[in-house]
Amino acid sequence: MERLDILDVKKTILEDNDADANDLRQELRAKKTYYVNVMSSPGAGKTTTLLRLLEALKGRFRMAVMEADIDSDVDARTVQAAGFPTIQLHTGGMCHLDADMSRQAMAALGGAYDIIFLENVGNLVCPAEFDTGAFLNLVILSVPEGDDKPLKYPLMFETCQGVLVNKIDTLPVFDFSMEAFAKNVALRNPEAVLFPICALRGDGVDAVADWLAGKVEAEWKQ
């Protein structure tokens, strides 16, 4: 089995994670490295979606993925097998990543990238409370989870600029209304952009990739 870098991230209790996150964004801006924080419930399809995005953006950007997990390394092995640079971050029970942990992870990852993706710990609660230093927050909500989730996990939807609705191929099987979901998202965040996708088949991923590429370009024009 190919060698996989695994980093045990250290817990940091900084007095001001928000200030540290802003510092990290400035450091990344200086390097023109765009940092994207991807969040979701367990099993909503973060890894599969990231693989599709990597394929869609390949050739346009140099990209890497930092895979956060409490214990396992299955996701980083999947990304590695697809031929993209990755590092497995073990949080040792911690439910989220913050800015300093992101900085530890980037140092261990090494290299020079245009886009670094973070696959955060699968959790709709805690990751939303900690600014990782990312330029863009994405949440993936899968159809089987239900259209009421923005009502129950408000902060997650307030902090994300992009909302990907995954597993739309299963819409006939579940009681999920895209209209109700869009309304619930808008209640929390009227600016959020919704993308219906099926990461497994690749449906809708190009639209996300193009939007993301536009975000990167707009950021460097500022």
Added chain:
Amino acid sequence: MERLDILDVKKTILEDNDADANDLRQELRAKKTYYVNVMSSPGAGKTTTLLRLLEALKGRFRMAVMEADIDSDVDARTVQAAGFPTIQLHTGGMCHLDADMSRQAMAALGGAYDIIFLENVGNLVCPAEFDTGAFLNLVILSVPEGDDKPLKYPLMFETCQGVLVNKIDTLPVFDFSMEAFAKNVALRNPEAVLFPICALRGDGVDAVADWLAGKVEAEWKQ
């Protein structure tokens, strides 16, 4: 709309939640109230499963449900509409419940019950770290989440005596192996009992109800 009790639970930083949880269990033992903590990812089907269990156990036990949620009251309204005593607990952003919060909730719920169910916050990470004082921990894992979750959320599966695999009607739609899942659960917790169910249709719920009733009776015989 019928009146619904809503409690804003207060955060308690007790030095020793484990000791407090043991105290709560003793208090509940004295009252012969069996406390069951139900945990899962967002959208795995906690409320629907609880409604089925309440129906299956109705007449044998006096039961109530405490519905924890960060912000909304949709779940407690569902339980109330089905005719069972309930209280909505708002955690105000907190990602879990602990023993003292359980005690606050039971005081606000009032009444005398044989079984009190807690629907914990939808989260596979943090709730597993806090003993609520329950006699029994259940985790619900839904088929769309994938069979690798015990590898990624080890503590949750270590702390649960019962593992309910929900939405088995969608097995043909998802790449989920019950055999692989059972193996992954056994790695974390060889004692855990697995129940494949479809809460929406009611399949497999009677087996869970009978097992739970047996647990209650066994507890009072000790």
